Amino acid sequence: MDYEYVPLRLPPNVDRLTATAQLAIQAEFSGWELARVQLFRDGTRKVLLRRRLGAAHQPGISY
Numbered sequence: 036m037d038y039e040y041v042p043l044r045l046p047p048n049v050d051r052l053t054a055t056a057q058l059a060i061q062a063e064f065s066g067w068e069l070a071r072v073q074l075f076r077d078g079t080r081k082v083l084l085r086r087r088l089g090a091a092h093q094p095g096i097s098y
Contacts, residue, residue, distance in 0.1 A: 036087055037087070037088045038070075038085040038086060038087055038088065039085065039086060039088055040070065040083055040084065040085045041067070041083075041084050041085075042081065042082070042083050042084075043081075043082040043083075043084065044079060044080070044081055044082070045057075045079065045080040045081075045082060046078075046079060047077050047078030047079050048078075049080070054080060054082075058082065058084070061084065065086070066086045066087075067084040067085065067086050068084065068085055068086060069082070069083075069084060070083040070084060070085040071083040
């Protein structure tokens with residue numbers, strides 16, 4: 036399966052609950068799924084989202 040990926044960096048002031056809500060919205064409306072999360076010492080999160088390349092065009096990620 037071929038996927039497209041989009042990296043995101045969440046700042047340290049974004050708590051876990053808010054990050055979860057933001058990522059759930061992207062998953063629900065844009066078809067993204069969580070591929071990887073890295074948590075750094077300063078509280079920054081590096082998130083990698085992916086979705087399958089398909090025939091139906093879906094909207095991009097909104098920041």
